[in-house]
Amino acid sequence: MANSIQVHEVSAGYGSVQVLHRISLSVGDAETVALLGTNGNGKSTLMKCIMGIVSPSAGRITATIDDVEHDLSGLATEDIVALGISLVPEGRRLFPRLDVEENLLLGAHRRAARAQLARNLEFCFETFPVLAQRRKQLAGNMSGGEQQMLTLARALMTAPRILLIDEPSVGLSPLLVIHTIDKIRELKERAKLTILMAEQNFHQAIRIADRGYVIVHGRMEYEGRSRDQLADNELVRKLYLGM
Numbered sequence: 001m002a003n004s005i006q007v008h009e010v011s012a013g014y015g016s017v018q019v020l021h022r023i024s025l026s027v028g029d030a031e032t033v034a035l036l037g038t039n040g041n042g043k044s045t046l047m048k049c050i051m052g053i054v055s056p057s058a059g060r061i062t063a064t065i066d067d068v069e070h071d072l073s074g075l076a077t078e079d080i081v082a083l084g085i086s087l088v089p090e091g092r093r094l095f096p097r098l099d100v101e102e103n104l105l106l107g108a109h110r111r112a113a114r115a116q117l118a119r120n121l122e123f124c125f126e127t128f129p130v131l132a133q134r135r136k137q138l139a140g141n142m143s144g145g146e147q148q149m150l151t152l153a154r155a156l157m158t159a160p161r162i163l164l165i166d167e168p169s170v171g172l173s174p175l176l177v178i179h180t181i182d183k184i185r186e187l188k189e190r191a192k193l194t195i196l197m198a199e200q201n202f203h204q205a206i207r208i209a210d211r212g213y214v215i216v217h218g219r220m221e222y223e224g225r226s227r228d229q230l231a232d233n234e235l236v237r238k239l240y241l242g243m
Contacts, residue, residue, distance in 0.1 A: 001066040001067045002029040002064055002066075002067050003029055003030075003063075003064060003065055003066065003084070003161040003162050003193075003194045004026065004027055004028050004029050004031075004063070004064045004162075004194060005025075005026065005027040005050065005061070005062075005063050005064075005085075005162060005194070005196060006026050006060075006061070006062045006063075006064075007023060007024055007025045007026070007046070007049075007050070007059070007060075007061050008024050008059055008060045008061070008062075009022045009023070009024055009058065009059040009060070010022070010023045010024070010046070010049055010056045010058065010059030010060070010061060011023070011056060011057050011058040011059055012045055012046075012049050012054050012055070012056040012057055013045075013057065014054075018057075018218070019042045019045045019218050020042050020045055020046060020049070020056075020218045021218045021219045022058070022059070022219070023042070023046060023059070023215070023218070023219070023220050024059075024220060025196075025213050025220065025223075027162070027194055027195070027196045028194070029064075029194055030188075030192060030193075030194055031194060031195070031210045031211070032184075032185070032188055032195040032197060032208055032209050032210050033195070033196050033197070033209060033210065033211055033212055033213070034197050034198075034199055034205040034206065034209035034211075034212035034213070034230075035196060035197065035198040035199070035212065035213055035215060036199060036200065036202060036205060036212055036213065036214045036215070036230075036236070037198075037200060037214060037215040037216060038200050038239065039200065041215050041216055041217060041218065042215055042217075042218040043166070043167070043198035043200075043215060044090055044166055044167070044198065045218075046198070046215070047087060047164050047166050047196075047198055049061060050063075050072065050080075050085070050164060050196075051077050051080055051081075051085070051087050051164065052072065052075050052076055052077040052079070052080045053077055055074075056073070060073060061073060063080075063083065063085060063162060065083050065084045065085075065161050065162070066084075066161065070083055081109075081110055081158060082110045082111070082112075083161075084112070084158075084159070084160050084161035084162060085160060085161070085162045085163075085164065086155040086156075086158045086160035086162070086163055086164070087155070087163075087164045087165075087166065088151050088152055088155045088163065088164065088165040088166060088168065089151070089166055090166040090167040090170055090198075091170070091171075092147045092148060092150075092151045093151070094139040094140070094147055094150060094151060094154075095139060096138065096139050096140025097138060097139075097140060098138070098139060099135065099136045099137055099138055099139065100131050100134055100135045100136070100137055100139060100142075100150060101121075101135040101136065103139050103150055103154055104121060104124060104131075104150070104153055104154055104157050105117075105121075105157070106154070106157075107153075107154035107155065107156070107157030107158050108120065108121075108157040108158065108159075109158070110158055110159070112159050113157060113158045113159040116159050117157075120156060120157050120159055121157070123156065123190075123191075124153040124156055124157065127153070127156075127183070127186065127187065127190065128149045128150075128152075128153050128183070130146055130149060131146075131149060131150060131153055134146070144171050144172055144176070145172055145173075145176035145179065145180070148168060148172060148176070148180055149180075149183065152165075152168075152180075152183065152184070152187065156187065156191065160193065161193070161194065162193070162194045162195075162196075163187075163188075163193045163194070163195050163196075164195075164196050164197075164198075165184060165195060165196070165197040165198070165199075166198045167198055167199060167200065168180050168181070168184065168197065168199065169181070169199060169200075169201045169204060177201060177204055178204065181204045181205075181207055181208055182208075184197065184208060185207075185208040188208070197209065202230075202236065202239075206227045206230055206231065209227060209230075210226075210227075211223075211224055211225050211226055211227070211229070211230070212224050212227075212230050214230075214233075214235055214236060214239070216235075216239075221235055222235050222236065224236070
């Protein structure tokens with residue numbers, strides 16, 4: 001069954017400050033789409049609009065979940081999560097005084113996830129063996145890379161159809177960034193997910209993205225319909241490749 005996102009002409013901001021200007025994008029079924037942009041260009045705001053954390057001032061956001069289209073406008077965040085859309089936030093946002101397993105169990109709050117709790121927990125531990133080894137360790141005592149693994153796994157505990165991932169490389173060493181991006185690709189393939197990934201690390205993002213968009217100052221400046229198109233675009237070369 002198909003799972004996808006459509007964002008049409010969305011504008012949004014905070015108070016009198018407008019951040020997004022008529023943004024449109026789409027993520028097709030089982031695609032990994034990269035949303036590329038440097039800090040402060042609106043990537044996180046768009047993610048928050050999709051999740052109902054920020055209300056757009058204009059435009060429309062819809063999601064198709066298991067072949068059924070849903071208008072996300074006006075829905076509360078918990079209702080969007082209940083549909084099968086999950087966010088891996090920038091900065092991880094774990095519960096540092098709870099252990100690994102407790103953090104994971106908190107992710108299984110929607111009804112569909114509770115019915116698959118044992119299976120999803122086993123899947124997370126198979127995908128991230130270090131979490132199984134440290135299931136009773138406090139999240140706040142883990143390294144940055146381990147915390148990122150835990151954040152990804154917690155999102156999987158919601159049994160999502162669509163996964164939004166916001167800046168997975170932030171705060172990680174180059175080797176851990178490679179490992180994290182590889183894990184995202186593995187998760188997409190194993191769980192058959194549809195993924196929108198906001199990222200400023202161009203080289204790592206296009207290793208796993210099917211295609212992508214470039215956002216600059218809250219406006220969508222370029223859509224690359226393939227990895228090759230992204231790499232060969234003049235704007236991308238200027239912003240990311242120093243050319």
